[in-house]
Amino acid sequence: MADIRLVGLGKEFDAGGVVAVRDLTLTFREGSTTCLLGPSGCGKTTLMRMIAGLEVPTTGKIFFGDEDVTRLETSKRNLGMVFQYPVVYRGATVREDIGLPLRVEKLPAAHKAARVDEVIALLGLEEYANHPVDKLNSATRQKVAVARAVARQAPIILFDEPITNVDPDFKLQLKRTLRELFSRLNQTIIYVTHDQTEAMTLADDIALMRDGSIEQMAPPRDLYGRPESVFAGWFLGNPGMNFVPVESQPAVAAAVLGGAVPDGVTAVGFRPEDVLISSGGPQRGAVEATLGHVSLATGGQHLARLLHADLVVKAKLPWDSPVATTRGSQVWWSVPLEKVRAFDRHERAVNLVSAEQ
Ligand code: ADP
Ligand code: MG
Secondary structure, three states, X not given: OOOEEEEEEEEEEHHHOEEEEEEEEEEEOOOOEEEEEOOOOOOHHHHHHHXXXXXXXXXXXXXXXXXXXXXXXHHXXXXXXXXXXXXXXXXXXXXHHHHHHHOOOOOOHHHHHHHHHHHHHHOOOHHHOOOEHHHOOHHHHHHHHHHHHHHOOOOEEEEEOOOOOOOHHHHHHHHHHHHHHHHHOOOEEEEEEOOXXXXXXXXXXXXXXXXXXXXXXXXXXXXXXXXXXXXXXXXXXXXOOEEEEOOOOHHHHHHHHOOOOOOOOOEEEEOHHHOEEEOOOXXXXXXXXXXXXXXXXXXXXXXXXXXEOOEEEEEEEOOOOOOOOOOOOXXXXXXXXXXXXXXXXXXXXXXXXXXXX
């Protein structure tokens, strides 16, 4: 087993015209599952390909444990890999396909067969063991690709958007299988996705990537609850955080912060589900607003838009909320202070406690 350490890792394409990955220094913990999450084009695949040895870094180093693998070729890195489009060997059965990478290993045949059976069971592929892979549905085919990567018993497994091209009907099923699998495996897993729900479900840690850099790396709950930047607050959540700019909305920002706005704070942020709404008349610390469009959100909640001059605040209300959901009605909203994040002009989070001192 091994952790994966990146030191000042960077990758430029087109003679520096495109910087795909910028000066990354971070560690993927041994035995953990890290989801590399970020919008399309932010450099996820390029980073994975460098870790896999399929792309040569422009700067920096990659270590597996203590070993510098920066210049090591892919076949010597001892990795399992699963990509967006599974590689399918025509005509091979599931059992043969999974056993392929084991052919080069010096193991007794019975040993290899036992290992193949083990991963077939691990991924619930028993009923397909003797079926040709190219006749399977997209999710099952991808499970075979996963099984093939797992059968090698490599200490590191890399996944690049393995669910993205699976038929929508089978996505959930494959996601469940992967979650089960990751909780059982001891390997160091890096899993690339642009889908936040996938990352929230599968990750021990999420490394949120933006424009070639890691914006924040944290367990899903911390990343969601305590985003360190405006981007993290905005990218996670459906919809993302609300932001109140201090410059144009000083009174609202002060109300949300429960007093004066500390120096250096340029925006306050809070999640739609943390907004409390009342229709019972003016209340201390609450902001008056007009109820705008109300729609049905996931989980049977209402997603309401609260209008206050130019400001639109998104709020999630329980389906049985006593607040009238009539457009145009007058409401008062507030947010518990512990749910509020403050940001500076660099769009980085400010610690409110120390900002007040
Ligand atoms: P992601 O996987 O997050 O969508 P990529 O790593 O594929 O992002 O791409 C990051 C950036 O690098 C993009 O701007 C992309 O166009 C560019 N890029 C990726 N591969 C190459 C390449 N082989 N040549 C030139 N530019 C590339
Ligand atoms: Mg990609």
